[in-house]
Amino acid sequence: MSSLSGDVGGLRLKNPLMLAAGILGTTGASMRRVALAGAGAVVTKSIGAEPRDGHHGPTVVRLGVGLINAMGLPNPSYRAFQEEIDTARGGGVPVVASIFGSSPEEFAEVASALDADGFELNLSCPHAKGYGMEIGCDPGNVEEITRAVKRAVSVPVWVKLTPNVTDIRVLGLAAQRGGADAVVAINTLKAMAIDVESGYPILGNVIGGLSGPAIKPVALRCVYELSGALEIPVIGVGGVSCWQDAVEMIMAGAAGVQIGTALMGGLEVIGDITNGISRFLERKGWSLEDIRGIARRLG
Amino acid sequence: MRFRPANLVIKDVIRETASVSTIRFDRSLDPTPGQYIMVWVRGVDEIPMSFSAPDSITVHAVGDATRALCALRPGESVGSRGPLGNGFRLIGENILLIGGGVGVAPLAFLGEDAKARGIDVTSLIGFRCREDIIFLDRFRRLGDVILTTDDGSAGIKGRASAGLSEIDPEDYNQIYLCGPEMMMIDIIRRWREDASRIQASINRYFKCAVGICGSCCLDPEGIRVCVEGPVITGDRLLESEFGRYRRGPSGMRESCY
Numbered sequence: 001m002s003s004l005s006g007d008v009g010g011l012r013l014k015n016p017l018m019l020a021a022g023i024l025g026t027t028g029a030s031m032r033r034v035a036l037a038g039a040g041a042v043v044t045k046s047i048g049a050e051p052r053d054g055h056h057g058p059t060v061v062r063l064g065v066g067l068i069n070a071m072g073l074p075n076p077s078y079r080a081f082q083e084e085i086d087t088a089r090g091g092g093v094p095v096v097a098s099i100f101g102s103s104p105e106e107f108a109e110v111a112s113a114l115d116a117d118g119f120e121l122n123l124s125c126p127h128a129k130g131y132g133m134e135i136g137c138d139p140g141n142v143e144e145i146t147r148a149v150k151r152a153v154s155v156p157v158w159v160k161l162t163p164n165v166t167d168i169r170v171l172g173l174a175a176q177r178g179g180a181d182a183v184v185a186i187n188t189l190k191a192m193a194i195d196v197e198s199g200y201p202i203l204g205n206v207i208g209g210l211s212g213p214a215i216k217p218v219a220l221r222c223v224y225e226l227s228g229a230l231e232i233p234v235i236g237v238g239g240v241s242c243w244q245d246a247v248e249m250i251m252a253g254a255a256g257v258q259i260g261t262a263l264m265g266g267l268e269v270i271g272d273i274t275n276g277i278s279r280f281l282e283r284k285g286w287s288l289e290d291i292r293g294i295a296r297r298l299g
Numbered sequence: 300m301r302f303r304p305a306n307l308v309i310k311d312v313i314r315e316t317a318s319v320s321t322i323r324f325d326r327s328l329d330p331t332p333g334q335y336i337m338v339w340v341r342g343v344d345e346i347p348m349s350f351s352a353p354d355s356i357t358v359h360a361v362g363d364a365t366r367a368l369c370a371l372r373p374g375e376s377v378g379s380r381g382p383l384g385n386g387f388r389l390i391g392e393n394i395l396l397i398g399g400g401v402g403v404a405p406l407a408f409l410g411e412d413a414k415a416r417g418i419d420v421t422s423l424i425g426f427r428c429r430e431d432i433i434f435l436d437r438f439r440r441l442g443d444v445i446l447t448t449d450d451g452s453a454g455i456k457g458r459a460s461a462g463l464s465e466i467d468p469e470d471y472n473q474i475y476l477c478g479p480e481m482m483m484i485d486i487i488r489r490w491r492e493d494a495s496r497i498q499a500s501i502n503r504y505f506k507c508a509v510g511i512c513g514s515c516c517l518d519p520e521g522i523r524v525c526v527e528g529p530v531i532t533g534d535r536l537l538e539s540e541f542g543r544y545r546r547g548p549s550g551m552r553e554s555c556y
């Protein structure tokens with residue numbers, strides 16, 4: 001079997017397929033379960049400085065082409081989360097803590113309080129006032145926050161970017177200047193849905209983020225653009241639901257791939273994708289390195 | 300099309316007690332007993348509710364959304380997603396239902412389905428006091444009923460478990476529970492040997508109800524109660540957080556009393 005192991009953004013992974021932030025990431029047990037289902041690493045729910053209950057429901061709208069969510073960053077705060085990370089580590093793969101804050105200081109406070117194998121900075125959530133993309137659209141903020149967290153911790157720091165900007169490369173370059181070990185692209189696209197029976201916006205928060213198959217072409221384009229512009233690795237996320245999608249991400253230049261919405265169909269999709277990539281590489285006689293960024297070289 | 304919220308028009312609101320109402324919709328949703336729907340009270344919230352019949356839910360008003368739901372009138376409507384979840388599995392010729400409070404609602408539906416299939420049904424139902432009793436007639440039509448009230452104002456005095464002394468679990472192929480968490484875990488622990496024959500409908504904090512947000516997961520296996528439940532067998536619950544703690548809307552652990 002072709003080896004899928006390798007270095008992704010400063011972490012040694014047995015395979016490049018990871019659990020995306022905010023998906024089954026609230027409890028250590030559910031993350032351990034995803035790890036045991038075959039993920040190469042798991043990323044936690046985004047954790048902040050104070051407990052938040054999140055938005056009122058409906059928090060998700062299911063569409064044929066994906067999902068719109070407005071969870072509202074519910075989390076028990078870092079003070080109540082170390083236990084979950086420790087449990088998740090029982091899955092035997094690196095546990096990356098996704099964190100959020102409203103300032104460089106708050107990000108650094110959360111990061112320095114948690115013991116994790118890496119950090120992913122959520123500068124991209126599209127539906128929480130004062131957090132996420134509200135600050136992550138500004139390259140100055142991205143650079144400063146990245147630098148503050150890099151100073152506070154000694155493990156790899158990844159920066160998760162929003163696609164809701166004119167040129168995502170500007171944000172990627174800012175993260176790189178701040179010292180990021182990798183960027184993660186993309187978070188969800190701002191979206192909404194309306195109930196025709198009543199005229200009400202469906203989501204409790206009105207606006208949410210679109211994920212799933214509908215956004216894969218956008219995510220792929222972002223990964224392609226970022227990997228052309230940056231020296232640091234790019235981790236691709238958005239709409240991956242089969243091994244071909246993951247291979248496309250890698251061909252666009254992704255060092256690793258994360259998966260979220262596709263888990264709605266069950267945890268088996270993780271094994272299906274990693275096995276699919278292995279079989280594909282074997283059939284073609286290629287290695288992961290052979291195909292990484294191949295589309296950049298050809299097109 | 301099938302992903303849009305279904306509009307359910309309310310046909311009837313039946314006041315069962317001071318704080319519990321049954322809301323009947325204008326059509327059956329064809330659920331399996333034990334399944335639930337996410338009910339969207341527009342402008343308020345979306346919450347999980349078990350079916351108390353193929354076309355109804357029975358709601359205990361405990362907070363904003365449940366109070367708003369109970370205040371709706373015939374002709375008004377709610378949005379909904381579902382039926383969702385696994386539901387109860389009918390096994391054997393002779394079953395026992397044990398319910399407490401509004402938890403008796405899905406069991407009445409289950410019992411009626413079982414009886415229609417020729418299964419013998421015995422029920423043990425418990426309430427705080429005489430005024431809180433619901434669905435006693437529905438259960439009496441199914442078979443033998445043991446009734447308890449905490450204050451002794453009707454039936455045996457004490458919690459639902461006070462009625463257990465009248466029952467030998469060996470007499471039943473399958474035992475179905477729904478009610479307060481401490482009542483359910485108490486029964487499962489007492490009948491530990493029979494735990495794999497117990498099916499309990501449990502309550503956790505649901506947000507997405509599609510199995511991806513992680514809000515409802517049960518330690519230590521990480522069971523996603525919203526899609527793999529809400530009905531879970533007693534042997535799995537014995538090994539779990541159930542009866543020890545639960546998580547609130549933020550994911551913070553809290554007591555399950």
Ligand SMILES: Cc1cc2nc3c(=O)[nH]c(=O)nc-3n(C[C@H](O)[C@H](O)[C@H](O)COP(=O)(O)OP(=O)(O)OC[C@H]3O[C@@H](n4cnc5c(N)ncnc54)[C@H](O)[C@@H]3O)c2cc1C
Nearest residue numbers: 346347348349357358359362363364365502503504505529
């Ligand atoms: C599968 C399932 C089936 C249920 N069936 C019924 C039923 O048939 N009849 C009935 O009266 N109740 C049922 N419930 C409980 C009901 O969903 C909650 O009482 C309701 O969500 C409370 O909302 P609220 O806004 O009125 O109260 P809030 O003010 O929000 O809270 C009151 C209490 O309800 C709990 N709660 C709030 N929201 C949720 C939620 N989304 N999921 C779980 N618990 C919550 C809170 O932790 C709190 O203890 C069921 C719950 C689940 C998980």
Ligand SMILES: Cc1cc2nc3c(=O)[nH]c(=O)nc-3n(C[C@H](O)[C@H](O)[C@H](O)COP(=O)(O)O)c2cc1C
Nearest residue numbers: 020021022046122186187211212238239259260261
């Ligand atoms: C229910 C849900 C919750 C999410 N929560 C977070 C979060 O807390 N932090 C974050 O950075 N991204 C969060 N995301 C975004 C995902 O990590 C991912 O970037 C996005 O969903 C695209 O990938 P997918 O199409 O594979 O789901 C969430 C997505 C969903 C659907």
Ligand code: FES
Nearest residue numbers: 506508512513525
């Ligand atoms: S409520 Fe979201 S996973 Fe169950």
